[in-house]
Amino acid sequence: MENKENSSGGENQPSKKGLKKQQKAAEKEAKKEARKQAQGEQQVSQEEDVSKGFYGNMPMIRSTERPDRTILDLKDLTPSLKDKKVWQCFFVLRQQKWTIQALVCVGPNVSKQMVKFSAGINKESIIDVEGFARTVDQKIESCSQHDVELHCEQVWVVSSAAPRLPLLIEDAVRPETDDVINQDTRLDNRILDLRTTTNQAIYRIEAGVCKYFRDYLMEKDFIEIHVPKIISAASEGGANVFTVSYFKDKAYLAQSPQLYKQMAITADFDRVFTIGQVFRAEDSNTHRHLTEFGGLDLEMAFKFHYHEVIEVIGDMFVHIFKNLRDNLQEEIETVGRQYKSEPFKFLEPSLVLTYKEGVRLLRDNGVDMGDEDDLSTPAEKLLGRLIKQKYDTDFFILDKFPLAVRPFYTMPDPTDKKWSNSYDMFMRGEEILSGAQRVHCPDLLSERAKEKGVDLEHIKSYIDSFRYGAPPHAGGGIGMERVTMLFLGLDNIRKTSMFPRDPKRLSTP
């Protein structure tokens, strides 16, 4: 570390690298200065340049050398000493979610030419700076590093951005700017859009969702597996499936890892989870549908009752919510500054209601629906609000869905065939998990498939997989982007998919 310290107070001289020049907070002044300098350009360029060799465009880094120099990250810049000087050009440096104010001031080691060069660097360029960290008298509210600014003595452009940007970060991060910069503009310029502190926070939170999902399940002896996405027969029936050319054959993209996680259970792995992309060729252009999304899937054998599984999943969500709340508080607040929402509430243990109870609550509040009708999206939303009012939770589990609205492999209720051993889980009134006890008996499975009009020929190998001893089991599939979106109270799933795919969007930059 190239820190110099003297006993009279300490001066830190960090090298700064890979920073993005975000905005000239005093752009006007800088421009004025630039103009003044342009007028006197000839004089300036003829003046001796005391800063020569301390600024400029760096040659492309091609790993030519590896200097013995430690680079300080912006987040670690929080030092002490004050100092005063007249300065001439300042700007904001950004690195991931951290920002700092930087100055270049004419002085013994800094020439006018260097100041002019610095003022002219294109926004979003990546620069290396060397300078002194100085504390400030007044907090710099607009930067993450409030108490310190950087007095530059070297300024090098590592990678210059184009002079005109299709999207300005300071606009993209402003609260409620969705009307000004719409989702498509953002996605068409995703690289810039992802540089906002909001997006830097969102994808750290999404990584957290996966981490806490895995941590909890591994702790409970679940084994992580990896299953193929190219399959020979549509996993959830023929509709909404993408077809793939497989050498001379036709194949499909898996709509879920359903078959494979069940096979892992019948193969005696007892408890498994898998994280991977799943694909739905559904022409749904809504705020919550993607054609490809992150599936967090789990499946487990149980002893007596599928409620053993509901409890594990419910506790797993509590684990995820708690850890996001406690370990990613700063990120949640960052997102909240751009997109306001109420903090996510949950109960411990999780609230479980039956489908019947849910329908009753809706009917009591004016919704006209039959016992076994499927829940419409507005009804789901309303149910979420009613349950929030009544139980003060944004997360709940709805158990015992009507058999008619579930796939053929769902175990019917043992006493009443109107119902089934299946469940959905909801966050802020939107479904984020669908699951059930599966039929593990080949005869009942064939019978159910026939009743549902599924061609037995197509699912022969699936049915046969239960002929060598299969334990009772249940599980579920979770939409990763939905969990992140709804935990943060966001309004569009494209905000939580780094490079989203929908019927109209097949590429992201």
Place this chain on the structure above:
Amino acid sequence: MENKENSSGGENQPSKKGLKKQQKAAEKEAKKEARKQAQGEQQVSQEEDVSKGFYGNMPMIRSTERPDRTILDLKDLTPSLKDKKVWQCFFVLRQQKWTIQALVCVGPNVSKQMVKFSAGINKESIIDVEGFARTVDQKIESCSQHDVELHCEQVWVVSSAAPRLPLLIEDAVRPETDDVINQDTRLDNRILDLRTTTNQAIYRIEAGVCKYFRDYLMEKDFIEIHVPKIISAASEGGANVFTVSYFKDKAYLAQSPQLYKQMAITADFDRVFTIGQVFRAEDSNTHRHLTEFGGLDLEMAFKFHYHEVIEVIGDMFVHIFKNLRDNLQEEIETVGRQYKSEPFKFLEPSLVLTYKEGVRLLRDNGVDMGDEDDLSTPAEKLLGRLIKQKYDTDFFILDKFPLAVRPFYTMPDPTDKKWSNSYDMFMRGEEILSGAQRVHCPDLLSERAKEKGVDLEHIKSYIDSFRYGAPPHAGGGIGMERVTMLFLGLDNIRKTSMFPRDPKRLSTP
């Protein structure tokens, strides 16, 4: 826990559930007994059955009830007390990787009918038993629970296997049985094949590879991202890519997450990793090619030199190898009992040689090849053996590949265009990672694409993604199944892919 203990020694009465009946170790005796019983069948069936209600076929578990009963896992069965009895039928119960010997003996609570029923249960059926755990005088070498056997007083079939099995677990797990049960038979009956203790161990080790990959990178501030598999243009050129029908468009399956992880870097995420399936439409029917495999990908911005990245990846592999060795020792030994191999050796820090040095070593040993020739598969294998002899390591890194053999986005060496800032990593002489510093400057990238004959029109958005400031960066992609295969010294990648896909295999059961 339904354990009864008395001061005279302690008797454990565990309930056992979800166990698979593996083999009747004393099948002959059992059969003899069954025959004897059959002869006296009429008498037996007329005898009063003292065991009535304590054995039989259980009704399908449909979550009817949830008795307040704790089920003991087989692995936890290690108790004390001895006891002696004359017994009549014994078999082996298996649960994941654990096995135990169980007996059903005629006595005050066990009828001849019950013994007969037990002897007739189909292999691989799932059964619940209740009984006393008893220590044995002589170690039961054939079972994982050496010191204890189970004296059953209740035997219930939860799920009966078909009477004839296409594959016997005891055959499938025998050392060097690949000639008897070939890979295709195994994969055609994957559910049974996966029940071997060997496979139970292999997929726990593979889960470990992913866990330690993630643990190390998260510790080093890498962020996990998820990237789309359906893409609008082939990521690594047009060859070997699967096509997908995307509504009215044509799309492709990603051959790697290359473009997207680089975009995450230019979007200022600094260090990212992603785990997901990748797809290669390559008609290669070899021991180490799959058309779909688990990709462990990482990418990071660096300060001065791509060797910063090589060091991180090298240390990451050491972290993986050490943790597998230390935490999954039992699983490694289990695999070794069926497939013999030398323990995997590695150095700390990892050995890095240049391509030139590798070629020199090969030439010194009789291989005829030019400086810039690509390594053939046999040459790679030989190099692995030579390096093992010389340096005593099964893992090494080969740095500075000829530019000609690498993709257009590889950074050329800054001083000699014959070479490039790229590297491969090897385990037991087979490539498991390919990586490089990437070209982060749009002009050089266009120039390199032209030189390689890549159509600039197809990669416009990729090139444009570097126009808004891009840090120097490097990374690599790892084949998950190859790491597991080569760590264990296995001979076929189909042994480490739970449900493998190759040009000839599109389904697993």
